[in-house]
Amino acid sequence: MMKKETMRIKSTKRIALDTVEMVLENNYMSQTAVPGQFLHLLVSGHTLRRPISIADVNKTEHTITILFKMLGSGTHDLASYQVGMTIDALGPSGNGFQLHNDNQSTILLIGGGIGVPPLYYLGKTLAQLDMHIISVLGFQTSKSVFYEEKFRALGETYIVTDDGSYGDQGFVTDVLHSVESFDRYYSCGPVPMLQAVTASLKDKPGYISLEERMGCGVGACFACVIPTDDAGGYKKICKDGPVFDAQEVSL
Structure with a gap:
């Protein structure tokens, strides 16, 4: 279940061109996140939250790792956050990947x-x-x-x-x-x-x-919809996705 939580920055560093790796600490987020979900982060001075995919989880250390590129003012400001600071986060958000129980595949x-x-x-x-x-x-x-x-x-x-x-x-x-x-x-x-x-x-x-700019991030504002293969049908990327069956939506 998605919740609003405060996450503490445990580490942050540049790992590639304009790319930042940030490790965030929070017990609830780290214990409930599944592959494919994202965090919806509130960056100080910005009205809309930023959706950032979850890159890794360490349940023992209660951490979630995120990676993001500095593409606009919001992510540039997020990159300036230092160790020890906290971030207001909604999550884990969205539906993750279907894993299937077919080992050896x-x-x-x-x-x-x-x-x-x-x-x-x-x-x-x-x-x-x-x-x-x-x-x-x-x-x-x-x-x-x-x-x-x-x-x-x-x-x-x-x-x-x-x-x-x-x-x-x-x-x-x-x-x-x-x-x-x-x-x-x-x-x-x-x-x-x-x-x-x-x-x-x-x-x-x-x-x-799917990577997409979002408004509310909870499926209320219809800012991130995508047509499905059903005539006239739509899915909300933030709520129904971001993961879809490859044949489910029309790109």
């Missing part, structure tokens, strides 16, 4: 940019359930790459950059042909990437997580 994770973080906690959770993990991660440049070693610890990992400055050059869909057979995929990233991924893997079962 092979799972493909496909992430782009700031869509990569939620896939790490997912991959770690699935690996603990004895599933084989393959990751394809896309970034703009070599300076934007993060968490490569963490994903490699889970299984085979491909890195793709737009400019070819690190790993393979191109888009995540350009290396999907190199991936061995898999049973299911999970993807998170910009909509154009998700469109390309779902088109390339239309015959495979999968789930996608």
